[in-house]
Amino acid sequence: MVLIALVMAPVVAALIFSQSMVNSMIEKFVRISDGHIQISGSTYINIPDQYVSYTEKSISGYALMYSSTETASLQIKGIEAGYFEDAERNKQVTINTIDNSQKSNLNGITISSYTANKLEVGIGDKVALMVVPDTQHGVLRPVMLQVTGIYSTGYNMIDKSLAFVDYSYAIKLFESESSRITEVIVRNEYQDKLAEVKNQIKTDGIVTDWQQKNISVYNNYIVSMQAILLVLMIIVVVAAFFTASVANQIVEDDSREIALSKLIGAPDSMVRQSAFISIFTVTLAGMAIGLGLGILIGMNLSPVLVWLSEKNILVLEYYLVDFSASVPWGKIGLVMLSMAVVSALAVLISLRHTRKITPMRLFTGV
Amino acid sequence: MTYPIELVNICKSFPSADEKTPLQILNNINFCLKSNESTAIIGKSGTGKSTLLQICGGLDKPTEGSVLFNGSDISKLNDAKMSELRNRKIGFIFQANMLMEDFTALENVMIPALIQGKREHECKPIAQELLKQMGLEDRMNHYPAQLSGGEKQRVAIARALINDPDVILADEPTGSLDEENAKEVEDRLLDIVKSGNRTLLLVTHNMDFARRCDRILVLKNHTLTEERSAE
Numbered sequence: 001m002v003l004i005a006l007v008m009a010p011v012v013a014a015l016i017f018s019q020s021m022v023n024s025m026i027e028k029f030v031r032i033s034d035g036h037i038q039i040s041g042s043t044y045i046n047i048p049d050q051y052v053s054y055t056e057k058s059i060s061g062y063a064l065m066y067s068s069t070e071t072a073s074l075q076i077k078g079i080e081a082g083y084f085e086d087a088e089r090n091k092q093v094t095i096n097t098i099d100n101s102q103k104s105n106l107n108g109i110t111i112s113s114y115t116a117n118k119l120e121v122g123i124g125d126k127v128a129l130m131v132v133p134d135t136q137h138g139v140l141r142p143v144m145l146q147v148t149g150i151y152s153t154g155y156n157m158i159d160k161s162l163a164f165v166d167y168s169y170a171i172k173l174f175e176s177e178s179s180r181i182t183e184v185i186v187r188n189e190y191q192d193k194l195a196e197v198k199n200q201i202k203t204d205g206i207v208t209d210w211q212q213k214n215i216s217v218y219n220n221y222i223v224s225m226q227a228i229l230l231v232l233m234i235i236v237v238v239a240a241f242f243t244a245s246v247a248n249q250i251v252e253d254d255s256r257e258i259a260l261s262k263l264i265g266a267p268d269s270m271v272r273q274s275a276f277i278s279i280f281t282v283t284l285a286g287m288a289i290g291l292g293l294g295i296l297i298g299m300n301l302s303p304v305l306v307w308l309s310e311k312n313i314l315v316l317e318y319y320l321v322d323f324s325a326s327v328p329w330g331k332i333g334l335v336m337l338s339m340a341v342v343s344a345l346a347v348l349i350s351l352r353h354t355r356k357i358t359p360m361r362l363f364t365g366v
Numbered sequence: 367m368t369y370p371i372e373l374v375n376i377c378k379s380f381p382s383a384d385e386k387t388p389l390q391i392l393n394n395i396n397f398c399l400k401s402n403e404s405t406a407i408i409g410k411s412g413t414g415k416s417t418l419l420q421i422c423g424g425l426d427k428p429t430e431g432s433v434l435f436n437g438s439d440i441s442k443l444n445d446a447k448m449s450e451l452r453n454r455k456i457g458f459i460f461q462a463n464m465l466m467e468d469f470t471a472l473e474n475v476m477i478p479a480l481i482q483g484k485r486e487h488e489c490k491p492i493a494q495e496l497l498k499q500m501g502l503e504d505r506m507n508h509y510p511a512q513l514s515g516g517e518k519q520r521v522a523i524a525r526a527l528i529n530d531p532d533v534i535l536a537d538e539p540t541g542s543l544d545e546e547n548a549k550e551v552e553d554r555l556l557d558i559v560k561s562g563n564r565t566l567l568l569v570t571h572n573m574d575f576a577r578r579c580d581r582i583l584v585l586k587n588h589t590l591t592e593e594r595s596a597e
Binding site for chain 1: 453477482525
């Protein structure tokens, strides 16, 4: 039972960790970078209200940013006033803005703390931006901006590349119609049905979703989750086979009692049934304890991650330190069901050994 | 006429150390046990008395011959039927009491009835009554490790009787007991035969106990001879 619990607990914790991490990464992509659905270059848009939480206008283009020491390649996103005041978005980002006393006449840009560190600039500093033209007749234009805000999502995939400017200013930087985007945030119940929602949108623009736009990132999430689930299931199946070997040992250790039961009239089927019930009950109890422990660990990983992040471990750059944990009941159910089924089969197979134990073992020892 | 147990031309041999000539233990054994009769098998150690008893109970198989239980050849029974026979018709008592160490005296007595399919509330009063008859009313909730040798053997007798078997097979039931406890166990076993329609087959070295039985059979030179018959 202890072994099963010790296997199940980290498996459950790992599932909670990985699923919660991916969910939080997706939420950051959706809320900060792209929205669930993007409609670009449109003159009209019609989306049934039932699908939509809200829509926002944005402009997107690319630029190189220079400080006196470094360069960064960035996606510049033009946003409307109050963009960061949205409650759900606010949960995904921390942001420091400039005091009015520090403001200059230059247009402002909000960069990530990652970019700020790379360029060695802070709030109030000036940076040069070389805007990459998004039309055929466009030319490279250098502009000077003031860093008016520094944000952090906690996720380097976003922080490395995204900077924000006012929508009204972005219109001047990026002239192409295709850079004008309407971001759609879909209601919770439709967030897993983006294809269905996209089909209901009537527009002359190009409709994409965040998964298509970040196809490699999305595929990485999917493949990572599948790989994690596969590895965890293999671990669980190996543990289940170990249960069978424990069952074998139990049968051998209890061979006297089994022989005695047969001596007083218990048929082999009854002996096996009884052994199966007791071993399987112990397995289920171990799984339940492991589930409880795993949930307890999985829901309280933040302090560990914060501690690890303080150690400046390089690989953590690609993960979130702070995310809200949730229990993926479906996947945990699948893993537990696999373990229960494989354990049951393996134990049943190993219990065939009881056939060889006859009452004569009491007298001959074999 | 059918008998509770009838052995017909029973032979038993084991592979010998050189694996060439088998080691003959029993040769052409024929006998039958009648109801309400106690029979003792005596003989020197190693002559095959216990093997013969195990063959009678369907625990071991003869090399040749048949064991008939109430006229039916038990070699033709499958595992389930053989188990049912052992559970309902035969009570076993051995020198080593063979109790389940993790169960109390009362539970040990109840187990064969539970295996038969009786409910706990049905068999518990019977088990309690049997243990009372064995003088163990104050030992019912004790585990085997907490009982003396004589007490364990009386628990084993109670267990052998719980399903009201036709035949009791006892292998040296007093072998590990002191004189006083041995006498008590002998009395109980012989009472059981007299008080019910049962048959007792006893293997023993204890000549005093054997003489109290209705018949004495001697196993010598692989064959069985009757030293004293009930008639």
